[in-house]
Amino acid sequence: MSEKIRVAVLGADGRMGTAVCEAVAGAADLELVARMGPGDDPGVLTPADADVAVDFTTPAATEANVHALLDAGLDVVVGTSGWTADAVERVRAHVEARPLAQGVLIAPNFALSAVLTMRFARQAAAYFESAEIIELHHPDKADAPSGTATATAQAMGAARAAAGLDAMPDATTTALDGARGADVAGVPVHSVRLRGLVAHQEVLLGNPGEQLTIRTDSFDRASFMPGVLLAVRRIGSRPGLTVGLEALLDL
Amino acid sequence: MSEKIRVAVLGADGRMGTAVCEAVAGAADLELVARMGPGDDPGVLTPADADVAVDFTTPAATEANVHALLDAGLDVVVGTSGWTADAVERVRAHVEARPLAQGVLIAPNFALSAVLTMRFARQAAAYFESAEIIELHHPDKADAPSGTATATAQAMGAARAAAGLDAMPDATTTALDGARGADVAGVPVHSVRLRGLVAHQEVLLGNPGEQLTIRTDSFDRASFMPGVLLAVRRIGSRPGLTVGLEALLDL
Amino acid sequence: MSEKIRVAVLGADGRMGTAVCEAVAGAADLELVARMGPGDDPGVLTPADADVAVDFTTPAATEANVHALLDAGLDVVVGTSGWTADAVERVRAHVEARPLAQGVLIAPNFALSAVLTMRFARQAAAYFESAEIIELHHPDKADAPSGTATATAQAMGAARAAAGLDAMPDATTTALDGARGADVAGVPVHSVRLRGLVAHQEVLLGNPGEQLTIRTDSFDRASFMPGVLLAVRRIGSRPGLTVGLEALLDL
């Protein structure tokens, strides 16, 4: 008999947490067993109550939550941002020291289109002479380029270097300041800020006579839900620490 | 009886001139009556031979050609680049002083998609909070942004100012150099240089909840030919000097 | 002294009406003077209270509302759908018979990007050999193609016919059913239904060596608000009946 996976949600009263609760409640193979808010202690959960906990809380709370959930014997899916490298390593040490084969996923982005865009861009980067990134967001965003665009450019630059590619061709001799974008690991990145948009990224790759374009559009935080549910379903069979949703995909 | 328009081509041995000769020869309502090279004197043409001359020669030769053609009594379509404002005004004075109702068109760009993109972008500019331009070219191009993108941005900036629009919303506080593009008349312009591309421009306009995109792709110099033929057909009914193909379109 | 335009909203409790009330209340030059629901009689309004009424009610109620608002002496902006040609003509007769110079706008679509896309597509249609439309919507939509795509194709087909263009080139001899889209006035229309999308339309125009693309993206009903506010501001200076927002734009 196939039993439902029992899911606890931490940060259940936040915008993301509310959406996760709805998505879990709406999935036939999942059961929402706990909605926990800021005052609730995740340490009260046990494997008798829940299989997986999803944390969409705050940067200040998330690390302590994860350690408490590991001690409680649960698998954990973390979508909260603000993790330092040190904090990640503390979780790795903890989960590897646990007697049970528990799994923890820490992921900065659960939108499948964004995760796949980064992967495909990194894989394709070695096969094209030229590559640039255009990221487009709403005009209330404070940073440019976006974190996702920066990470994508760094991964592409590393892939180009590993493949021994030359610098990209660029005969520009006269340019206005800023016209050719920001240089991130040798990949030009252009940031558009336009009223009406949400979060979008386009990766352009060019060879003689051809172009490959990979684009992700995120219109709504609903875009995280298929990735969160996939993580909830798969983290139980991936013991240890996993960083990034990509590793849970069969690619 | 509808007679064919008789066309002389100056610069007939150049890349553009060759393509114009082929396009004229292939049009049922046009007749190619002269292919003139660098050593040929346009002053030998008369209204008994030709109705319209098309000049795709060189910046050094084009102004003298136009004056000679006016003296010869022909209408003139000019696609050669490098015209200064003074040279344009000398042609205006000349054509207005002619006893015949002759027409001269001087146009920097005959690609209909590019001409219409500039027009539509200028018209739409007053109706959107945000506007940015992305231009994309082959990596052998020396200047960034392209002349077309700069002209488009200036026209859009002027339209926004005339409509009394505020500066565009942009909450960027932390940015890498160049990420937000070049500022041309208040419109951010981003220049992509990618192997495989030819000449492309995308105008993005945004309001709450909506986006308008106008894009021109030029893959080949063939893109100039429909505009050149249109100019050849219409310049006879537009006496005086016309600058830019747009004025010959019924819009 | 510049006084605020006083605005009454009918259907103020509906989704569109609520958004209109917020947009009017947030505009410095407008004043929201009445929110009217299904039980409220628009006949109680007078020019002493309001300048313009905006109707986003129901197909069953809107015609009676407009006649009552005309009798009350107001200008009217109508966004409710379901108007028959006969009902439109009854409003035209009524407004033209009024002693005051009142204006009525009936518009099927207030999204500026959609209105401009239709206009630009119609204008460009005469200048390109090939033209096709791709419209993309959420998968809960019942009809294909969309009403906007059908109207755009009809306008483009009429423009091509008026310009004497030949049928589009198409050498297809072997095709799967449906591959080449639906034929609307000679223009192929392709309907995509994709989870995650809202309402999008792309008009593609092609000539030798070049392409022009005009695209509208509507992400949210907020996209109607700039057009509604523009109509509220301009209908007072456009007496009589106007059908379609385009006529209120300075193009």
Next chain:
Amino acid sequence: MSEKIRVAVLGADGRMGTAVCEAVAGAADLELVARMGPGDDPGVLTPADADVAVDFTTPAATEANVHALLDAGLDVVVGTSGWTADAVERVRAHVEARPLAQGVLIAPNFALSAVLTMRFARQAAAYFESAEIIELHHPDKADAPSGTATATAQAMGAARAAAGLDAMPDATTTALDGARGADVAGVPVHSVRLRGLVAHQEVLLGNPGEQLTIRTDSFDRASFMPGVLLAVRRIGSRPGLTVGLEALLDL
């Protein structure tokens, strides 16, 4: 010392063959040792002369060429179309029976952007509710959809089936014939034919709140050359028969 790979080209006087000769001659690590036309016998080649032969001849000649080249002891890269499944199997049997570790690649498409688009589309297909394909070509093309689009749709449909996905959501109840495209393995495919275009394909994938787009643009037969050179460089280390360029990429 790193020696150059010596390359013979069959069909060297054809359009593709001419381009391959130029590309090989222009690559620092390759040496063009033979240009063979229709009257030339590939059986005269030996491992003393050449390492790899590239065949861009005709459907009538290609199979015999490959067998002759295998007997001659060379590796073979085949870009000629028209291979039946039986002909492919005869090559497989032959190459596996050879005493040397020779390699043969038969590939329908060498454009890296097209090959990667097919791979990424197949990989992503399992992770999205909705998927559709738009392919766009010049209007002289006889078949719709294109072979690449059909192959992509079949691969995506198979990936969806293997992942146990439901049919795509589609509430269409009223549609014009053709509006919703052709059904290929459950994936709607739309074929645009537009003057000015060459060969383009866009794969659209949608989930709640997000979209992933993968697009390949082929502007020119130059787009095949990076893939041909990559195959020439790698076929020597991949003994046996390989079908499709994808298998030679490190992905």
